[in-house]
Amino acid sequence: MKRVSTPSQVTNQEVLDLLSLVRKVVWHYVRRGSIPQRESDDVVMSIAEKFLDRKNLIDARFKGEAKKTTYYIAVMHRMCCEVIRAQHRNWQLVDDSVDTRMECMASDDYETEKQMMLDQEVNRLKHLLAFTQDDRAKLILFFKVYFDLQLHEQDVQLYAKNRTKEVMLLLLDRTDRSKDSIFDRLSKTVNVVEKKQIKKDAVRMWFNSQLERLLTRMNMHDGSRHTKESLSVLLEMMFRP
Numbered sequence: 001m002k003r004v005s006t007p008s009q010v011t012n013q014e015v016l017d018l019l020s021l022v023r024k025v026v027w028h029y030v031r032r033g034s035i036p037q038r039e040s041d042d043v044v045m046s047i048a049e050k051f052l053d054r055k056n057l058i059d060a061r062f063k064g065e066a067k068k069t070t071y072y073i074a075v076m077h078r079m080c081c082e083v084i085r086a087q088h089r090n091w092q093l094v095d096d097s098v099d100t101r102m103e104c105m106a107s108d109d110y111e112t113e114k115q116m117m118l119d120q121e122v123n124r125l126k127h128l129l130a131f132t133q134d135d136r137a138k139l140i141l142f143f144k145v146y147f148d149l150q151l152h153e154q155d156v157q158l159y160a161k162n163r164t165k166e167v168m169l170l171l172l173d174r175t176d177r178s179k180d181s182i183f184d185r186l187s188k189t190v191n192v193v194e195k196k197q198i199k200k201d202a203v204r205m206w207f208n209s210q211l212e213r214l215l216t217r218m219n220m221h222d223g224s225r226h227t228k229e230s231l232s233v234l235l236e237m238m239f240r241p
Contacts, residue, residue, distance in 0.1 A: 026044050035080075137155075142236055170192070183200040
């Protein structure tokens with residue numbers, strides 16, 4: 001079995017990590033019977049070399065919509081399908097309809113990886129929100145209002161307690177959905193529930209601080225690049241019935 005040549009800008013550890021990912025992808029097709037087990041090592045080396053040769057271009061096309069490892073796996077699946085389409089007649093283990101099947105499998109695998117990544121990020125978000133302690137109910141309520149997510153009475157009750165009905169009337173009035181109007185209603189909510197007299201700018205500063213802190217913590221994990229927009233998607237998934 002030939003050794004993978006390593007570009008000078010790629011460390012030995014990066015090569016080992018990539019080889020580990022390639023093996024997992026290749027064995028996915030070995031288990032399906034699309035790649036003969038006797039060919040698996042050669043396929044791993046072939047895909048690893050091709051990936052390393054194209055790594056700069058692959059990285060340049062990465063847009064941060066998923067974890068980088070998930071993106072790499074999707075690329076490796078496509079490379080694997082290319083090898084299978086080129087070699088299946090020689091291997092004599094798959095029929096002439098393999099092209100269509102493999103394209104579908106690659107698409108299904110990518111969607112599965114994408115959904116797994118999203119589910120993982122939702123769970124991380126739940127975990128981080130659990131550590132906001134006393135502010136959790138308030139923060140979740142504010143997130144729902146800010147990102148215009150479906151609001152339930154229970155969401156309000158966890159924060160507003162016996163002022164729930166009064167707060168519901170404030171928050172369900174969405175005739176004006178500008179950010180300025182949102183923080184105006186949120187400041188009124190805080191004043192009703194916490195018996196304070198604070199301005200909407202103070203509430204805006206507190207909320208933005210909490211939002212940035214949460215994004216920072218989310219982005220500390222494995223090269224994640226979450227933004228307000230991606231966070232709103234995760235929140236919507238988290239609160240989905």
